[in-house]
Amino acid sequence: MYMAHRRPSGQLVTLSALIAASVVIAGCSSSKSKTASSSSPSATTSTTAAASASAPAPASAAASSPADAGGAPVTITVGDFGTFGYKEAGLYAAYSKLHPNVTIKEDTVEQSADYYKALQTHLAAGSGLDDIQALEIGFVADVTANHADQFVDFNSLPEGPQLKSTFYDWKWSMASTADGKQTIGLGTDAGPEAMCYRPDLLKAAGLPSDRATLNQQWATWDGFIKFGQQYEAAAGKKGQFLDSAGSIFNAAVTQGTEQYDTTAGKPDVANSDGVKNAWALATKAAQAKITAGLSQFSTPWNQAFANGAFATISCPSWMTGYITSQAGQAVSGDWDIANLPGGAANWGGSWLGVPKAGKNQAAAEALAEWLTAPAQQVTMWTSQGHFPSSSTAAKDPAVASATSDYFNKAPIGQIFGDSASKLKMVPIGPYDTQIQNAIDTSLTNVETKGADPAKAFSDALKNIAQVTGG
Amino acid sequence: MTALSEPAHDLRTTRVGARRKRASALGSRAAYAYVSPFFLVFGAFGLYPLIYTGWVSLHSVNLENLHHSTWIGLHNYVALWHNEFFWNALRNTLSIGVISTVPQLCMALGLAHLLNYKMRGRTFFRVAMLMPYATSVVAATLIFAQLFGRDYGLINWFLHLLGVHHTNWTNGTRWQSQVAISAIVTWRWTGYNALIYLAAMQSIPSELYEAAAIDGSNRWQQFRNVTVPALRPTILFTIVLSTIGAMQMFAEPYLFAGDGTTNGGGEHQYQTLALFMYQQGWTNFHLGQAAATAWTMLLIIVVLVCINAALARGRSRRG
Numbered sequence: 001m002y003m004a005h006r007r008p009s010g011q012l013v014t015l016s017a018l019i020a021a022s023v024v025i026a027g028c029s030s031s032k033s034k035t036a037s038s039s040s041p042s043a044t045t046s047t048t049a050a051a052s053a054s055a056p057a058p059a060s061a062a063a064s065s066p067a068d069a070g071g072a073p074v075t076i077t078v079g080d081f082g083t084f085g086y087k088e089a090g091l092y093a094a095y096s097k098l099h100p101n102v103t104i105k106e107d108t109v110e111q112s113a114d115y116y117k118a119l120q121t122h123l124a125a126g127s128g129l130d131d132i133q134a135l136e137i138g139f140v141a142d143v144t145a146n147h148a149d150q151f152v153d154f155n156s157l158p159e160g161p162q163l164k165s166t167f168y169d170w171k172w173s174m175a176s177t178a179d180g181k182q183t184i185g186l187g188t189d190a191g192p193e194a195m196c197y198r199p200d201l202l203k204a205a206g207l208p209s210d211r212a213t214l215n216q217q218w219a220t221w222d223g224f225i226k227f228g229q230q231y232e233a234a235a236g237k238k239g240q241f242l243d244s245a246g247s248i249f250n251a252a253v254t255q256g257t258e259q260y261d262t263t264a265g266k267p268d269v270a271n272s273d274g275v276k277n278a279w280a281l282a283t284k285a286a287q288a289k290i291t292a293g294l295s296q297f298s299t300p301w302n303q304a305f306a307n308g309a310f311a312t313i314s315c316p317s318w319m320t321g322y323i324t325s326q327a328g329q330a331v332s333g334d335w336d337i338a339n340l341p342g343g344a345a346n347w348g349g350s351w352l353g354v355p356k357a358g359k360n361q362a363a364a365e366a367l368a369e370w371l372t373a374p375a376q377q378v379t380m381w382t383s384q385g386h387f388p389s390s391s392t393a394a395k396d397p398a399v400a401s402a403t404s405d406y407f408n409k410a411p412i413g414q415i416f417g418d419s420a421s422k423l424k425m426v427p428i429g430p431y432d433t434q435i436q437n438a439i440d441t442s443l444t445n446v447e448t449k450g451a452d453p454a455k456a457f458s459d460a461l462k463n464i465a466q467v468t469g470g
Numbered sequence: 471m472t473a474l475s476e477p478a479h480d481l482r483t484t485r486v487g488a489r490r491k492r493a494s495a496l497g498s499r500a501a502y503a504y505v506s507p508f509f510l511v512f513g514a515f516g517l518y519p520l521i522y523t524g525w526v527s528l529h530s531v532n533l534e535n536l537h538h539s540t541w542i543g544l545h546n547y548v549a550l551w552h553n554e555f556f557w558n559a560l561r562n563t564l565s566i567g568v569i570s571t572v573p574q575l576c577m578a579l580g581l582a583h584l585l586n587y588k589m590r591g592r593t594f595f596r597v598a599m600l601m602p603y604a605t606s607v608v609a610a611t612l613i614f615a616q617l618f619g620r621d622y623g624l625i626n627w628f629l630h631l632l633g634v635h636h637t638n639w640t641n642g643t644r645w646q647s648q649v650a651i652s653a654i655v656t657w658r659w660t661g662y663n664a665l666i667y668l669a670a671m672q673s674i675p676s677e678l679y680e681a682a683a684i685d686g687s688n689r690w691q692q693f694r695n696v697t698v699p700a701l702r703p704t705i706l707f708t709i710v711l712s713t714i715g716a717m718q719m720f721a722e723p724y725l726f727a728g729d730g731t732t733n734g735g736g737e738h739q740y741q742t743l744a745l746f747m748y749q750q751g752w753t754n755f756h757l758g759q760a761a762a763t764a765w766t767m768l769l770i771i772v773v774l775v776c777i778n779a780a781l782a783r784g785r786s787r788r789g
Contacts, residue, residue, distance in 0.1 A: 121533070124535070296729075299615070299619070303622055304621070307622075441736050449736070466749075466750075467753075
């Protein structure tokens, strides 16, 4: 959900595996007492959070659904990955309070790529599936194309039209089959994009740093790149202007009518207007030497946040949390957010699907509908910083008028909300994650090794053929 | 065997011999029973996956639709033959194998020779030698990846002091990245091989050295003419192990890249065969192609080990 669309650093995971292993070793002697004591504080924190979550929740969806009418005890398993945050936001506890017969068990996999592999094997075997399965934008297209019949179709449910009306149109159609008849997932969060920047670094380079001026000068990517060249030429500049050429590419690629796939969901990278335009812009920035040449989500990239090695980075809503954790509280208030050049774009986001193989299908449907209902999406924003994929939730004052102290009191709710409401549906396909990785790799070669853009692009196409062929 | 058959010449022992034969037949049956658990487990977790992988390699299978595999004969192998990334990975595997193995074994031999002398704190040095081997490959690679970092790495910082320009180890030239990865392998395995050599050296009778000394040969001549010939089987053993290890190298190049991709560098500079296979299977989800690569790797390893053995046999016959 967080690392939407792009695998996070393998090192992070292996590091955490190492740490986990050492904890296991260290905790061998006291594991029993530890688990016993850790369960009670988490229970208390979640009930306090639940108080705020359950108050605005009218449980409209749950009331209209046929779930748990008899009140027989039922355990629902939720399979997800990364930091979905429902438990942390206290939503499971709140739901169990509304429906005392329901016990919710979360089944979390650290990396979305690993989760996807397990999900594919379970779908192929038709067993081992959880009652609710999270689906990420990187593979939701694969599931709708190849496994739609194995999931509950929310479109054909009686409450379908009412559910649909609460979501952004593009969010609903991304989880729908090509003919638009079946919808296999309900949207959780979205990743509308903006441009995060460091006003202090821009100021030091003698350039304007207020949001309004930048929104004007950065209205187009060309304007943004020109601004970057001024930054690089300035005497007072520190580090590079932009973190990576991928920052431009990954944002600009969704601003065309197509990104990696045709409307039929077939990969077609060479002829996509989104790719052509984004590649031209990104390589232009790379050759103008305004980027730090860091591969996104690599260790050096992570280190660069804390070192202030770049002044701007295009940021989906979830990236703000990433910046906060990587750059640290020392630079709180030193960051700010302006609109994304070139118009609205989206990066990432997830859905909840209900496999038909589940034993508690009706109860799982009710829970999925409740978790993705507007009131809960508002809670996810205030508690976890996940931007709603529900247009109703995005209009809620708690979202629409939200500001961030870390980002110099920027009106983040309004900036991301604007972006989300202007988004158009861009076709997605089953190989998007790998395709994006291949292009990012080639872009890094242009940036750091001076590779010829035309040659780098044909290399990327060769790598993509490895994925899409056979 | 000879001990058993010799008494059979004696007339008196014919009957005893017959009884022994029966007993040994019974005994061998019991022996089969004793070894069977290993072979049952090996059959289930070693042989069956091996054969099933071969079966899968003859099909077009993708992870997203496992049940729609279609028979395509040797097409995966033909595709592999025409795949430039396969040849690239094979080249990388061989060159990393040579860069990491040859200096490593030479150093191990030298270190073992030094440790074989009587000196103060010998046990400490021997234990210290084995420490890198006891380190997890993941931990070692992560630390080395930091040391070799482009912007904030210790090695570049040091080279900078010497006036050398920043080197992009993780995504530079083929040569730079492969040397960096070989450094990790060498660091981890030198001590292990040195200890194996040391154990073998200690079984060389000291009379040989005394005789050599009386004949007037110095330390170096003793090393060349006594130690190395006596170690030949051990050296062969370490070469075979290192060859297999080099062919299967995966964790180092995978983690060294540092961005979780399976490309082995932006231009596949250090994508080894194992990494290439993993990419086919678990990044691109083409299980049939990955299975074909796995079988091809097996064949390559068998061929390499045979070459090793043939070379060694030829040498020992000459020696």
